[in-house]
Amino acid sequence: MKLFKQLLVAPAALGLLAPMAAGATEVNVAGVSDYAPVSADAVAVDQVTSITQFSDVYPTDWAYQALSNLIERYGCVAGYPNGTYRGNRAMTRFEAAALLNACLDRVTEVTDELKRLMKEFEKELAIVKGRVDGLEARVGELEATQFSTTTKLKGKVDFVMGGVSYGGTDYDLTVPSRQIGVDKKGKAVYYKNKGKYLGQDAFTFNYRATLNLNTSFTGKDLLYTRLRSGNFNTNAFSGKGYTRNITQLSAAKSTGDALKVDKLWYQFPLGADFQVYLGAKIENYYMLGAPATVYREILKDFKLGGYYGVYGASTSPGAGIVWKPGSQENPGDPKFSVALNYTAKNGAKGNPQSGGGIGADNSKGKFVAQVGYGGPQWNINAGYAYIQDGMTVGYGTPLGSGTKVIGGDDESVSRGFDDANAFALRAWWQPSEASWVPSITLGYDITSFNGKKYKFKSVSGTTFTATKPMQKQTSQAWTVGLNWKDAFMKGNLLGFAIGQPQFETERENGTPDDGNYAMELYYQFQVTDNIAVTPAIFYVSRPFGELTGSGPLTGGENAESFNTFGYLVKTTFRF
Structure with a gap:
């Protein structure tokens, strides 16, 4: 389960780090002002539910698809009160920490759902695992007894x-x-x-x-x-x-x-x-x-x-x-x-x-x-x-x-x-x-x-x-x-x-x-x-x-x- 949680975090982290490496995307979320002074227009709004709410993000932007996935799949991206995202501005370390924290909360919800599903289908998963183990054994036996590898x-x-x-x-x-x-x-x-x-x-x-x-x-x-x-x-x-x-x-x-x-x-x-x-x-x-x-x-x-x-x-x-x-x-x-x-x-x-x-x-x-x-x-x-x-x-x-x-x-x-x-x-x-x-x-x-x-x-x-x-x-x-x-x-x-x-x-x-x-x-x-x-x-x-x-x-x-x-x-x- 630990590995699966890491896999779910990966898209969020990549979506966050990629803009920083390429020209730094500015993201502002609630609570950032408690840790560092920001400008008057950097007050966060409620989290957006669709990328179309940003007036300055276009389908031709190189990070458009990554940003859309973060919004629709994990719901952990926010913008500015005037409806902009300001993707070309630099991000502070506090802003990065707040964004990552919001995404991790969403991942926790997802993993709880997966735990319930795994519990419900526990018998079926055990049967599938047994069959996979059996197939691996048979493949190993065939490889050991085949008359030629070519x-x-x-x-x-x-x-x-x-x-x-x-x-x-x-x-x-x-x-x-x-x-x-x-x-x-x-x-x-x-x-x-x-x-x-x-x-x-x-x-x-x-x-x-x-x-x-x-x-x-x-x-x-x-x-x-x-x-x-x-x-x-x-x-x-x-x-x-x-x-x-x-x-x-x-x-x-x-x-x-x-x-x-x-x-x-x-x-x-x-x-x-x-x-x-x-x-x-x-x-x-x-x-x-x-x-x-x-x-x-x-x-x-x-x-x-x-x-x-x-x-x-x-x-x-x-x-x-x-x-x-x-x-x-x-x-x-x-x-x-x-x-x-x-x-x-x-x-x-x-x-x-x-x-x-x-x-x-x-x-x-x-x-x-x-x-x-x-x-x-x-x-x-x-x-x-x-x-x-x-x-x-x-x-x-x-x-x-x-x-x-x-x-x-x-x-x-x-x-x-x-x-x-x-x-x-x-x-x-x-x-x-x-x-x-x-x-x-x-x-x-x-x-x-x-x-x-x-x-x-x-x-x-x-x-x-x-x-x-x-x-x-x-x-x-x-x-x-x-x-x-x-x-x-x-x-x-x-x-x-x-x-x-x-x-x-x-x-x-x-x-x-x-x-x-x-x-x-x-x-x-x-x-x-x-x-x-x-x-x-x-x-x-x-x-x-x-x-x-x-x-x-x-x-x-x-x-x-x-x-x-x-x-x-x-x-x-x-x-």
Whole structure:
């Protein structure tokens, strides 16, 4: 209580001493004349109740607020009979003593009231004190047993149960590879599947486990380490087999149940407006200045508003920098950002001549540049990527994705490429509060490939005559993603997306007959803060694009209707 009384006296004392130090405020109260002679006009009046009673005190005065607080909160300030305060005149020690005495009397009244309140709530205060002591003990125990003072561990486990069903009649799921030509050295050339099965109708149970280690040494930097394990092997959900990656789930991971380092990078600020990234295992889209999407996907096709072209990625060594001027000011306001980054799939190899190194012709590298403008509620951004042969382009129909040769009604077409240039546009908006209006993500991509030069001879017994393939091709893609927060129940999430993953739209030789549609629908039910259950369905039409109905998908005209329908329940545990 002694300490509390001192705290209450402090404002009065500071309000008194500050004017003395700065130019001395003159205060006169009753009784001062008994101790020292004063002038005839220095006779005190009754204590004032409002600062507006002083005719010579103005809101622009430097001590106006302090004087107002002393009057209104403690009622221990008086002035002169003519209604003035005379704040610029000097104060005698007697006047100071009288003023301090009046304020102390008021403090005594206040402390008596506090004593009565403390007595009345004595039991409640004891309970609060006990809880505080308990919390202090628990904090001390946590500090003593924590595994690191710099690192926080967050984990997530995804269980996925579900299956796929293939539509279209007379399609062959186990067609062996078929030779369609020979290269200039006489070596046989086959379809990419090389005897791999396309898939089977099946129900599977898979998992993915993720451990995120976030380490900071200065409070502003971040060393990020992600460990992952999963058993999504050769099935439709993993995107392996001839169904390729068009039906791969965003939650899929194949490590053969081994726990592996999945991501590893260090980021730190450079001044107030720059962020620098250095990664031994990183992907380009982690080094962006503007988020590409606010949609939460099930199929990886819909990741980042479309996982192809600019944003299709592969974990590699890389580095990047982001410039966002004014990023530390008014976080709710729209901001401009510029990001530049580079990754190399062969960046960890030591011999550039045999396919390794950073910045070499055979680095399998990818350079990405992005500009964006927006804030927490909306953003619009554009990206460009230069992609070397061997680097991941993205998901979609097999065309343009790194395989060697396909057959067609016009001519054989190369699906390999020397390099590619990709462009992406993204725009998204989300409501400030949950409502029937969803968040919206729009994505559009266009990628231009410079094809490799292959020459083939006719092969007896085949239905195709391979000739010089096209030297250039163009692929496009688009996505629309919608999310409804708090749908039907607070905390839950409804999602729907539709689009066309990467498909060929132009080539130098022949007319492409490519294209497919993909769509998904899901509802995430938040069971607890740490457990969510998400039933979902998805549908992909013509996942092989132009290959449907020919080549490995034999079966006549009916094979043109080949499609994939998937259903699953994903349960997510966070800790």
